Each structure stands twice: as structure tokens, then as C-alpha cells.
Amino acid sequence: MHTLSEENYLKCxxxxxxxxxxxxxxxxxxxxxxxxxxxVVDMIRKLTDKQLIIYDxxxxxxxxxxxxxxxxxxxxxxxxxxxxxLEKLGYHWDEIHDIAEDLExxxxxxxxxxxxxxLGFPExxxxxxxxxxxxxxxxxxxSITLADVKPGTHCRVAAVKDTTSAFLQYLQKLxxxxxxxxxxxxxxxxxxSLVISIGGxxxxxxxxxxxxxxxxxx
Amino acid sequence: MHTLSEENYLKCxxxxxxxxxxxxxxxxxxxxxxxxxxxVVDMIRKLTDKQLIIYDxxxxxxxxxxxxxxxxxxxxxxxxxxxxxLEKLGYHWDEIHDIAEDLExxxxxxxxxxxxxxLGFPExxxxxxxxxxxxxxxxxxxSITLADVKPGTHCRVAAVKDTTSAFLQYLQKLxxxxxxxxxxxxxxxxxxSLVISIGGxxxxxxxxxxxxxxxxxx
DNA sequence: AAATAAAATTAGGCAAGACTAATTTTATTT
DNA sequence: AAATAAAATTAGTCTTGCCTAATTTTATTT
Numbered sequence: 001m002h003t004l005s006e007e008n009y010l011k012c013x014x015x016x017x018x019x020x021x022x023x024x025x026x027x028x029x030x031x032x033x034x035x036x037x038x039x040v041v042d043m044i045r046k047l048t049d050k051q052l053i054i055y056d057x058x059x060x061x062x063x064x065x066x067x068x069x070x071x072x073x074x075x076x077x078x079x080x081x082x083x084x085x086l087e088k089l090g091y092h093w094d095e096i097h098d099i100a101e102d103l104e105x106x107x108x109x110x111x112x113x114x115x116x117x118x119l120g121f122p123e124x125x126x127x128x129x130x131x132x133x134x135x136x137x138x139x140x141x142x143s144i145t146l147a148d149v150k151p152g153t154h155c156r157v158a159a160v161k162d163t164t165s166a167f168l169q170y171l172q173k174l175x176x177x178x179x180x181x182x183x184x185x186x187x188x189x190x191x192x193s194l195v196i197s198i199g200g201x202x203x204x205x206x207x208x209x210x211x212x213x214x215x216x217x218x
Numbered sequence: 219m220h221t222l223s224e225e226n227y228l229k230c231x232x233x234x235x236x237x238x239x240x241x242x243x244x245x246x247x248x249x250x251x252x253x254x255x256x257x258v259v260d261m262i263r264k265l266t267d268k269q270l271i272i273y274d275x276x277x278x279x280x281x282x283x284x285x286x287x288x289x290x291x292x293x294x295x296x297x298x299x300x301x302x303x304l305e306k307l308g309y310h311w312d313e314i315h316d317i318a319e320d321l322e323x324x325x326x327x328x329x330x331x332x333x334x335x336x337l338g339f340p341e342x343x344x345x346x347x348x349x350x351x352x353x354x355x356x357x358x359x360x361s362i363t364l365a366d367v368k369p370g371t372h373c374r375v376a377a378v379k380d381t382t383s384a385f386l387q388y389l390q391k392l393x394x395x396x397x398x399x400x401x402x403x404x405x406x407x408x409x410x411s412l413v414i415s416i417g418g419x420x421x422x423x424x425x426x427x428x429x430x431x432x433x434x435x436x
Numbered sequence: 437a438a439a440t441a442a443a444a445t446t447a448g449g450c451a452a453g454a455c456t457a458a459t460t461t462t463a464t465t466t
Numbered sequence: 467a468a469a470t471a472a473a474a475t476t477a478g479t480c481t482t483g484c485c486t487a488a489t490t491t492t493a494t495t496t
Contacts, residue, residue: 005453027473039454041475046452057462057474089332102324108317114307223483245443257484259445264483275444275492 002050004105007074008033009043010052011104013061014071018141019161023060069136073112076132078104079125080115086126087119093126093177094168128159128178128215144218146184146194147211154183159215167213174198174206182216220268222323225292226251227261228270229322231279232289236359241278287354291330294350296322297343298333304344305337311344311395312386346377346396346433362436364402364412365429372401377433385431392416392424400434 002010012032016024026044030037044061047053052067063071081103085096113134116122123139124130130139142158149155157180160167171177176198185203186195192208220228230250234242244262248255262279265271270285281289299321303314331352334340341357342348348357360376367373375398378385389395394416403421404413410426 003452025473026475035453036455037474038456038476042453089329089336091332099324099326099329103321106317106320111307111317114309118307221482243443244445253483254485255444256446256486260483 001107002052002070005043006047006050006052007070007105009040009047010063010067010071011074011078013053013063014068014075017063024062025060029061072132072136072138074104076134077106077112079129079131080112080119080122082125082127083119083122083131084115093172094165096126097163097165124159124178126178127163128157142215142217144216145212146182146196146214146216147192147208149184149216149218151184151186153218154181155216155218156181157214158217160213161215162213170210174204176214182214219325220270220288223261224265224268224270225288225323227258227265228281228285228289229292229296231271231281232286232293235281242280243278247279290350290354290356292322294352295324295330297347297349298330298337298340300343300345301337301340301349302333311390312383314344315381315383342377342396344396345381346375360433360435362434363430364400364414364432364434365410365426367402367434367436369402369404371436372399373434373436374399375432376435378431379433380431388428392422394432400432 009029012029013024016022016028016032022028026037026040029035030040033040044053044055047067048055051064052070054062054064056062078100081100082096085091085099086093091099116131116134122131128142130141132138145161146155157176157178159178160171162168176182181199183197183200184194185197187193188195188205192211193205194208194211195203195205197203227247230247231242234240234246234250240246244255244258247253248258251258262271262273265285266273269282270288272280272282274280296318299318300314303309303317304311309317334349334352340349346360348359350356363379364373375394375396377396378389380386394400399417401415401418402412403415405411406413406423410429411423412426412429413421413423415421
């Protein structure tokens with residue numbers, strides 16, 4: 001099995017790989033984890049030895065099939081625990097990520113499957129991310145962001161990319177949650193700011209960065 | 219906060235302290251944790267610096283009030299998770315200890331209290347051990363073992379001391395669980411073996427060690 | 437009390453996983 | 467293409483928590 005650190009690297013690489021098609025470099029990993037690039041190089045060697053990743057200077061870091069499988073199961077545990085914390089223990093949206101960050105590392109052969117059953121086999125976690133099944137399969141991730149659509153478009157919040165409490169608390173203040181209907185009224189040329197109408201209500205202006213972190217259904 | 223290792227030492231010291239009135243020596247701790255006495259000496263220094271224990275060569279290791287408080291909360295978390303695993307996730311008696319051993323280290327200010335509420339504020343864990351309340355108070359532990367009573371005594375299994383799966387599986391095989399009625403029929407002088415009648419049924423002979431690990435109500 | 441055994445302690449080491457500083461390699465400018 | 471900047475890598479260090487081996491202290495026998 002993997003150490004806590006190895007799991008965190010795997011999850012990070014998986015995340016970066018899903019996020020964008022971009023090359024996953026040591027620097028990118030270091031930035032995401034808040035580590036020093038030198039440490040990342042150490043771990044790349046370790047994960048390569050364990051045949052969980054392949055590192056090619058040209059292509060960057062890639063997960064092997066085994067690495068993908070292992071990473072998927074970590075993500076599965078994380079998202080299941082998030083559902084548990086929110087639905088069963090009554091935590092708020094912005095509190096669950098960090099706790100799940102610890103819970104996801106609890107290793108027991110049947111724990112995730114039992115939890116999954118206990119929760120009624122949820123498809124999505126509270127942030128709208130799909131929960132991988134035991135076999136690794138999962139529903140499609142949403143990929144279009146609020147910043148991608150044309151002015152005038154009506155859409156529905158399907159998921160959030162950023163799960164920091166700073167962002168989630170801001171959403172709460174704006175009365176936005178998964179399922180909320182939003183219309184993109186206008187894009188400001190100057191800095192990409194978005195004028196939106198939340199739930200058919202009054203207009204608000206949000207930053208481009210904000211829009212890029214809202215995944216939508218149309 | 220404390221590291222995983224520190225918490226395990228605290229819990230071990232707490233356990234040894236509750237178990238018997240005996241002096242808690244580095245060797246005793248080392249044996250319980252399966253560590254080298256030299257390592258224990260290191261940790262004794264560390265916990266002393268953190269003012270969680272007091273070590274006196276004459277008296278052995280003792281928990282400070284803060285140490286007691288911290289240890290109690292770890293035990294609280296452990297026992298609450300055991301209830302969760304058994305009652306909500308459907309694990310068996312003998313599977314829950316090891317998983318709870320990991321879960322107990324998850325730190326979040328309100329997690330234990332939320333879990334406690336979710337479980338309906340249980341008084342005892344599945345092994346019959348009392349669950350400390352948030353304020354550290356807890357129901358009295360059972361202290362009389364099956365090996366302590368006089369032949370002829372009728373009693374009820376209140377708790378088990380040993381929580382290894384070897385012991386718990388043996389109990390299961392004998393159809394003994396918390397609440398089972400047992401009569402001590404006879405004590406064998408030679409080696410302390412006990413002849414018992416389980417639930418009024420036929421007679422079985424068990425070892426003295428077995429009897430010492432069954433805590434009873436009369 | 438002296439001899440022996442057991443327990444405690446010190447000293448030195450090791451692996452994991454992080455770091456800083458220095459160097460080499462690769463990319464980007466000019 | 468040369469100069470510069472950025473990224474990757476190496477080398478060496480630190481902390482945690484464990485280890486073994488050697489030594490000192492404490493208990494137990496004889």
C-alpha cells in the first residue's frame with residue numbers, strides 16, 4: 001500500500017491530469033501541493049519505482065493504469081466521505097473538504113463500498129463532482145464553465161472547481177449552490193468580469209476567475 | 219495538536235493506567251506498543267516536555283490532567299467510530315477495532331460531537347466499554363471478571379477486555395456476545411480453567427485467561 | 437554484601453519526506 | 467547564435483520516530 005504522502009501526490013497528479021490537458025511538470029505539482037520542486041523530484045522517483053507514474057521530460061508526468069486506478073479510489077473515498085459529512089453529520093459545504101482530506105486515507109478493503117451503500121450510492125459529491133464507482137467508472141465531469149458561455153445564456157450550476165472555504169463562503173453569500181439557475185448577462189471586455197443574474201434575481205458582477213470555477217449545465 | 223505517535227502513546231498510557239493500578243514503566247509501554255524501550259524513553263521525554271505526562275523513576279509514568287483529558291478524547295473518538303462501523307456500516311464485532319484505530323486520529327473540532335449525536339449518544343461501545351462524554355466524564359467501567367466470581371454464580375457479559383479478532387471470533391463461535399447470560403459452574407483447581415454454562419445451555423470449559431477477559435454484571 | 441539479572445538510558449544510525457543552496461539543463465529573448 | 471531566464475536536478479541537511487548496541491542504574495539472588 002501507499003504512504004500518506006504518496007497518496008497525496010497521486011491525487012494531485014490525477015487532479016492536474018483531469019483539470020487541463022496540459023503537461024504535468026514537477027513545478028506544477030510543487031505549486032499545487034505547496035511543496036518545493038526538489039521534494040517533488042524525490043517523489044517522482046519513488047512513484048516511478050512503484051510503477052504508478054511515468055515521467056518523461058518531454059511529456060511530463062503521466063499515471064500508469066495502476067496509478068490511475070489507485071488515484072481514482074482515493075478520490076472515491078474522498079467524495080464519499082464528503083457526502084457523509086454533509087448529509088449525515090450536518091456539516092456545511094465549506095467545512096467538509098479538509099476533513100475528507102484526512103478520512104480519504106483510511107484504508108480498509110470494504111470501507112468505501114460499505115459507506116457507498118450506507119449513503120445510497122450517490123452519483124455526485126456535494127461540490128458536484130462525480131463519485132467514482134468501485135470499478136473506477138464514473139459519470140462524466142462537467143467541463144463548461146460560466147466563463148465559457150455566450151452572454152445571454154441561461155444555465156444551472158452543476159459543480160464547483162475550487163473547493164476552498166473562501167470560495168464556497170462567497171458562493172453562499174451570493175445564494176449560489178449546486179442547481180442554482182444563473183443567466184450570464186454580459187461579459188466585460190476589459191478584464192473578463194461577468195455580469196450575472198442569480199436565480200432570475202438582480203444583477204451581480206463577478207470576476208473572470210469566479211466564472212472559471214463554476215461548472216455548468218445548459 | 220499531537221502527532222499520530224504521540225496520540226498512540228497517550229492512549230497506551232491511559233489504557234495501562236486504567237487496566238491495573240500497577241506502575242507504568244518504559245518496558246510496560248514498550249511491550250504494549252511492540253516498540254523498543256529505547257524508543258519509549260525518547261517519547262517519554264517528548265510527552266514530558268509537552269506536559270502531558272510526569273515521569274518519576276519511583277512512581278513510573280503518570281498522565282497530567284491535560285494528558286488525561288487528551289487521552290480521554292482519543293478514546294472517545296475510538297469508541298464512537300466503533301459504534302458507527304458496527305451499527306451503520308454493518309461490520310462485525312471483530313473487524314472494527316483496527317479501523318477505529320485509524321479513524322480516532324482524525325482531528326476536527328466538532329467531529330466527535332456530531333458523530334455522537336448522529337449515533338444517538340451511545341453509552342457503551344460494541345465491546346461494552348463506556349464512551350467518554352465530550353466533557354471527559356463516562357460511565358463506570360466494569361471491573362469484575364468471570365474469573366473472579368465464585369462457582370455457582372449467574373452473571374451477564376458486560377464487556378470484553380481483549381478486543382483482538384482472535385478472541386472475538388472465539389466468542390462468536392461460543393455464541394457469546396455482550397448481554398449473554400453465563401453461569402460459572404466450576405473452577406478447576408489445577409490450572410484455573412472454568413466450566414461454564416452459556417445461556418443456560420450445555421457446559422463448556424474455557425481457560426483462566428479467557429475468564430479474565432470477560433467483564434461481567436451480576 | 438557480592439554477584440547476577442533485569443531495566444533504563446545513552447549514543448549513534450536509518451528511512452521518510454520535507455527543506456535550502458548550488459548546479460545543470462531547457463526555453464525564451466534579444 | 468549568444469545571452470538570459472526559468473525549470474529541473476543534485477547534494478547535503480533537518481526532524482520524526484523508530485532501531486541496535488553499549489552502558490549505567492536498579493533489583494534480585496545467592
